[in-house]
Amino acid sequence: MSGSGAAAPVPAPSSGGGAGGIPAGPSPAILKKVKKVLDTRIEAPELSVALKELSEFYGQNTLDNRRNLRTSIERRGVQVSQNLVDAFGDVMGQLTKVENDVAALAECTERMQQRVKAAHATTSQIVRVTEQLQRKETESSAHQALVSEFLAHFRLTQGEMQILKSEPISQQYLEVLARVGDIQSQCRQLLRVHHKTALMDLVDETSSLQETGYDRLYRWLQLQCAHLGSEDGEVTALVRKGIAALKGRAALYKVCLEDLGSSRRQSVLKRFMTALTKGGPGGVPRPIEIHAQEPLRYVGDMLAWLHQALASERELLGS
Numbered sequence: 001m002s003g004s005g006a007a008a009p010v011p012a013p014s015s016g017g018g019a020g021g022i023p024a025g026p027s028p029a030i031l032k033k034v035k036k037v038l039d040t041r042i043e044a045p046e047l048s049v050a051l052k053e054l055s056e057f058y059g060q061n062t063l064d065n066r067r068n069l070r071t072s073i074e075r076r077g078v079q080v081s082q083n084l085v086d087a088f089g090d091v092m093g094q095l096t097k098v099e100n101d102v103a104a105l106a107e108c109t110e111r112m113q114q115r116v117k118a119a120h121a122t123t124s125q126i127v128r129v130t131e132q133l134q135r136k137e138t139e140s141s142a143h144q145a146l147v148s149e150f151l152a153h154f155r156l157t158q159g160e161m162q163i164l165k166s167e168p169i170s171q172q173y174l175e176v177l178a179r180v181g182d183i184q185s186q187c188r189q190l191l192r193v194h195h196k197t198a199l200m201d202l203v204d205e206t207s208s209l210q211e212t213g214y215d216r217l218y219r220w221l222q223l224q225c226a227h228l229g230s231e232d233g234e235v236t237a238l239v240r241k242g243i244a245a246l247k248g249r250a251a252l253y254k255v256c257l258e259d260l261g262s263s264r265r266q267s268v269l270k271r272f273m274t275a276l277t278k279g280g281p282g283g284v285p286r287p288i289e290i291h292a293q294e295p296l297r298y299v300g301d302m303l304a305w306l307h308q309a310l311a312s313e314r315e316l317l318g319s
Contacts, residue, residue: 154183154202156209164213169220171238174245177213180206181248210248217242218252225259268309275305 026034054073156164160176167173184206187199224239243260246253279287288301 164209169217174241177245180210180213184210214249214252217246218256221256222259225263264313
């Protein structure tokens with residue numbers, strides 16, 4: 001095969017006679033092929049590439065090679081296709097591996113999505129439970145604060161309980177006893193509206209404490225009243241407040257007043273007899289009996305002393 005651009009000359013038809021002596025022309029198929037060859041543009045790039053590729057395996061231009069050209073081209077095409085298949089075999093293996101990896105990744109992603117959904121459902125439930133617990137905690141804290149405030153208002157502290165049960169009678173003792181009475185009064189007022197067990201328990205508790213407090217106060221006042229029967233017996237402010245606090249128990253108050261009256265009567269009698277027979281400390285003032293020879297003065301001094309003593313006792317009773 002030459003690479004010249006001119007088409008090969010078409011051989012002239014033979015002059016051999018046919019039937020009737022008329023020369024025979026070329027067949028249409030040959031003419032079509034010749035026309036196709038003549039119409040081919042040899043300067044086309046694809047033709048150059050095809051001829052270059054053909055020169056690599058065609059060999060020499062022999063009769064056998066020309067006859068087997070189609071077979072050689074087909075064999076070459078098969079070989080190229082096989083090489084392509086072999087080349088793409090590794091690619092297919094890699095793609096298969098990638099496909100398997102993608103499938104495994106998709107399966108893993110699906111499992112993770114399911115776990116995320118399950119975790120979300122669990123977390124939502126936990127969040128709801130947590131919110132409920134937080135609301136209950138808030139309510140419990142509020143209830144606890146109310147209970148603490150209620151108990152602080154309606155119950156005695158440990159120190160106040162100690163003062164009421166075992167400490168000596170003092171101003172603090174009387175204040176605690178008065179607070180017990182206030183608590184009991186408030187509880188009874190609340191019981192008219194709310195029939196609660198806690199209020200009833202508080203009433204019982206304060207009643208017991210109040211009875212204990214009044215009993216201790218009454219015994220202490222008895223001792224003080226006995227001391228008031230002496231000549232130098234004096235009613236202190238604490239005794240007066242104790243008697244006033246005992247008004248909450250009418251029976252004890254009445255008995256205490258009777259004891260106080262008896263003690264004061266004895267005290268006044270002793271002091272009168274002292275003033276009548278001995279006089280004051282160191283003989284000043286002098287005994288009233290010195291003026292027994294003067295009846296008017298004698299009676300006047302006695303009445304003056306009694307007036308002064310009665311004024312003191314009246315002041316005591318008024319307080």
